[in-house]
Each structure stands twice: as C-alpha cells, then as structure tokens.
Amino acid sequence: MTTTLPDGIDSFLVAAGWGGAEIQPLAGDASFRRYFRILANGHGPAQSAMLMDAPPPHEDPRPFLHVGQWLSGHGLRAPAIYAENADRGLVLLEDFGNARMRDYLEDAPQDEYRIYRAAVDTLAALHRLPPGPFDPYSLEVYQREAALFVEWFCPAAGVEVDAAGYAAAWREVLGPVIERQNPGVTVLRDYHAENIMLLDDGGQGLIDFQDALVGHPAYDLVSLLQDARRDVSPELERAMLDHYRAATGANGEFEADYARLGAQRNAKIVGIFARLWKRDGKPRYLSMIPRVWDALERDLAHPALAPVAAWFDSNIPGFVRSERGGGLE
Template sequence: MSERLPEGLDEFLDDAGWGGAVIEPLPGDASFRRYFRIRNGGQSAMLMDAPPPNEDPAPFLHVGKWLAEQGLRAPGIYAERPEQGLVLIEDFGQDRMRDWLDTHPDEERAVYAKAVDALVELHRCPPGPFDPYDMAVYLREAELFVEWYCPAVGLAVDGAGFRAAWEAVLQPMLPRQRPGVTVLRDYHAENIMLLADGAQGLIDFQDALVGHRAYDLVSLLQDARRDVSPRLEREMLDRYIAAAAPDAQFEADYARLGAQRNAKIVGIFARLWKRDGKPRYLPMIPRVWDALERDLAHPELAPVAEWFAANVPQHLRDAGGGEIA
C-alpha cells in the first residue's frame, strides 16, 4: 500500500478541526479506497480516501446516513468533501469481528448471535432509498464466474447455458423479495466492528441495494474469509428464522443466493489476481467453493447444478476450484 497522503488532506483536516493530527495509514482492501487513522491528543477518527474517478464516497455517505437514521451503528460522519474523495468518520476502534474471534474463539456463538440479531433489526426497517437487487444485477454478478474464473483455469464453457440456468433458478425468488429489505451486500466478519459499548458497528456498506432478506445472512454465514462451521451456520439460520418468521421458501432462497454469491466471489477473486495483481485472495477460493457445492445440492438449484456437472470437471471441483494459472 502506498503511504502517500491524499492531496489536499492538510486543508481538509484544518477545516474539520483536526489540524496537526497524527496520520497512520491502515492496510487496504480489494478496492482503490485507502484508510488512515487520525489521532489528535486523546481523540481519534478514521479518514476514508476514496479518490475519483475510481471511487466515489457519495454512496457511502448516502447509505451511512440512512442507517444512522434507522438507529443502526454506522460510523458518525465528522466532515466530508466528496468531490475530493475525503470523508472523516467515527473511529470504531480495532476490534474487527474476524480478528477478535481469532483470540476469543469461545465467544463465537455469542458474537454471531448479535450479528444475526442486527440483521433482524435492519430487516424490520422499511427498505432504504436504494436501487433494486434485480435479475440484471444477479446475472451480472454470477457471470463473473464464467468471465474470470473459467478462463483462469483453462475452461471453455457454455456461457449462454450458464445464464439460462441462473434465470430459471432465480426467477421464482424475485416476487418474494418485494417490497424487500436493505441489503448491505458485504455483511461478514471483516466488516463488523465490535464496539466498546457491546454494540456491533457496520462498515463497507456503500453498495447497498434493496433485495432479499436472505442475502446478508448468506454473506455472514458462508463467509469467504473465515470458516463458519455447518453446525454454527445451521444454528444461526434457525435463530434468524425464529426471530424474523420468513416465508416457507426462505431456506430454498438462502441456497439460491448462497450459490449466486459464491459463484460471484470465485469470479471476483480470480479477477483480483488476473487483472489487479492481488493473489492474496486465491487461498480463500476453496472455502468459497465448498459453500458453493453445499448450496448446489439443494433441489431448487438443479438447473445450475446440472450446468456445473456438465462444464466444470470433477477434478477441479474436488480440488476446491483448482489452480488458477
């Protein structure tokens, strides 16, 4: 990560009342965004550097303000200059759920229970003023698998059949996601902060859409970056069902969205390597692939499962996705 400071940062911090603060770069993620911890005496804040044209902080500001209006724990916004890509926000500390659980494994069940309960609370809110998670978006995401993963492992596949299979699987679900709930889309252990007051803070929600209530649950319980045992997944799924009382097709839709999301993630991780030169995501593919295989076993996924059987050789599947060239 480059530690070069954003252009215009000194003026921005001066105007925000944080002039002369100590600036600490933080590790980046899979995007062009960078983060810095800003310390001024006994106070601290987080700086988001989301430089145009590759990034735009406006969606983060839009979603974050809406979440705060609903009483959910998005970071407070101290200062903003969207045209420069600079946003100064509340510092949620350093207890990221994934890292904290590495050192407190006995607390796993309780922490996941709180994360599930936060989704129940979010889903009781009216859907936010965001675009719909519609068929076009689902297909565009799923097709990342054939666009990036398949070429990376040397597979020539039936792209039209892939799209048709997903349409057949997802179409029955669409009426059940109306009027819908706010879907954060990256709700997992790396994007949940454990706060000093016992609450869980939300980050990385700028891509929110209005869609199906199962999506963020899948994101949490079939986490690409952290092992979640099938037993814990089942327990937390049951916890959500007991609290939210979804319709009878909820578990089938959970499998649909699990398979769609996991196919997308395999494609994204292949793209991060082949296009962006970021190989650190490749070791996560077997974990994602394992969840994908479990989702494909659901009877409602038959058209997509048949496509995988015809297009992805068993030796690649047995190897958790195989080697990417």
C-alpha cells in the first residue's frame, strides 16, 4: 500500500467542498487504480467519501462514470459521484463503508446462503433490464481473454502447447454462447464477493464495474459462484444456480453456457494471475490459482466443453493438472 498522494489532490478536494479533510490510503488491487478514504472536517456533504485515483495513461475513469450513471439510473446501487476530474483521473464518490461481502462472511459464515441469495437477486434484477449502452462481449473478446492462458500461464509453467488448436477449440465451444446472448444483458465482468459491498440499509453496493459489456447472463453468475478469491461449496453453487434459474426462467441451455463461460473465465484468470506474477511482480495471486483450476476442471467435465477438454488432455501435462496449476515459483 502506497501513501504517496495523487498530484493535485488538495485543489481537487477544495473545489469539491472537502478542503482540509483527512486522507487515508487504502489497500489497492491488481490494477493501477488507488483508493483513499476522505474523512470530512465539517465541510463535506457526508461524513466520509472515497477518492479513486485512476491516473492516465494507465487508467481512465470515464468508463466507470459512464457505467455507474447507467446503473444508478436503473435502480442499482452504484456509488454516487460527488466530484470528478476525468482528465486527471480523480473521482470523489460515495463511501460504501468497509463491509465487503467476502470480509463479512469470514466473520458470519452462517449468513452465507442469505447473502449469496441477495447477490443473485441483484443479478436477476440487472438481467431484467434492457442491455446498457456498452460494447458487445464478442467472440473476439472472449478469445482474446481465453488466450491469456497460453500466453502467460503455459510459458510460466514451462509447457509448450498448440496455441492454434486452443483458439480453434474455443471458437467451437463459444459459438453457441454468441448465438444466445442476443440481445444480451449488462455484464459487469468482475462480480464477486470482493466487489459487493453490504450497506447499512441492507442493500448491496456495486463497485469495480468499469469494464461492463453486453453479453450472456451466465457470465456474472459464474464470476460470483466460481470465485477466484473465496471458496464456494458445490452445494451453495448448485442452490444459487437453481435460485437464479427460478428467478429468471433461464432455459435448459443455460447450464451448458454457464460451464462454457466458467471455463473461459477461469482459463483467463489463471493467465492473468500468471501475468501479475511474471510481468507485474505480484506473486500473491499465485496462491489463488489452485482454487481457480479446480473450478476450471469442473467446467471442463461438462459435455459442452468437449473440444477444449480434449485440448487440455493433449497439451497440459498430468503433473500440472494434479498440482492444479499451482506449481509456479
């Protein structure tokens, strides 16, 4: 966690009506974004706020502002925006507090079913809306994400693979997904227990949604239920899948697409975590790979993943799979 303050923060806070406020740096994530809690000194419109520092050229807060405005306009709980200077990457926004879903459940595991059911209900409400004004989750995007596995994990593991065959297998597997995601729903793309805030009024606040696209409703559900950062039991996953289907009337093909997108997402995440280690010097993500790999193997067992499963059988050595991809060092 860095304590270096963003350039221009004092003048930005003064202009926003928060001059003289206390500034507390918070732990960051896997991106270049940084966050600070701003504690009012008797002048702000609330007791506290969050400052997002999304510095160019690495970051651009405009997509966050765009998606957040759309979510709030449709009754979902994105943070209110108090002030912004997009050119400098500074956004002052509503403070949702410290009760992240993941942290809350560490202290209150008995509430797991209730909290996950509420998170699924939030998704069901989002999916009843017309899709937002966002780019499509195209086959090209799916392919580019899945390719992170062969681009980053496989070299890190010392495995030479058939990259062209990998791409071909994914084209075959994802074709039906593309056909069934029209007109599609808004996909937040990082919907999981670290990005859901439990609010004092009982609602659930959404964060980290700046990469939203229009795609398949199974994507965010699998992001929630096959969480890279938190164990979700097969029993809870099954119960929440059933609850979502009952709430939305999702048809019989939904679970095949859920497995397809689960495998795609999990392959992507394994690649991203390897990249965070090799390129960005962040080895802490390596410890999460076995959990993601477990979910990937479950998805590959679905008949809808047969072409990709065959590629894994031919290209990924048994010792890598038995270690659940966790043998990087």
